[in-house]
Amino acid sequence: MARAQETYGKKEREKKRLKKREEKAKKKAERQANSKVGASFEDQLIYVDENGHFTDTPPDPTKKVKVDAESIVLGIPKKEEQEEEDPIRNGKVSFFDTSKGFGFIIDSENNEKYFVHVSGLIDEIAENDKVSFELERGMKGMNAVRVKKT
Template identity: 65%
Template structure:
């Protein structure tokens, strides 16, 4: 006679699955029964942005002109534009001749700008004072047309 293919472990696992399905079905029925005719709570936001259960006082209402709200980045012509034609001055903080790149620190803003050997007009070394223009690069602003002062 052949042995049954169902082992004790398989039978126990099937019982557990059936039990879980039954519990899930009961919970679903309870949710359906409790949701019928159920009420919901209203939440209000006060002037500080906190949620409360009391409605706000209508006398504290502030009128806001929707046309004054700016969403996103301001248009290019509205931004304060620096004089892009004037060359900037800075100091070479690092330059590696073997690799052909370095960094320039702007005298006015103390920002570091990347400089590549292809953007040089004169040979530069570390601690040289230079004038340069900026161009948008892949990872930020790059110094180009770099001249020694």
């Protein structure tokens, strides 16, 4: 009967595996020797200092800050009263294609371009007309709606 061949590669892998196992056993014995089995609870505590860093010394009681529990806001804070802006804006039609039914209006206050669709028109408009309009959130940004000539 033929015997299993033990090649050089097999021998090297076996040596590596045994060496790794020995190193692991040494590390385990070292950890057990250095562990503090009888360590007190206070020795195991970790504190956080005023800067948010971990430390093994307890915090200084003189640096303690008193926080009023009622001053902590849980949830979303209430909106403060703001004066409402006039929803009606003024602008100029920079481009309008009647065959396709859409165009763009440039706001006279902030020079931003807003998309306008024929469904959002009250009056018929053409390029370079002065118009008043309101803004509404569309799928791709703000759209001009309820557009009238001025």
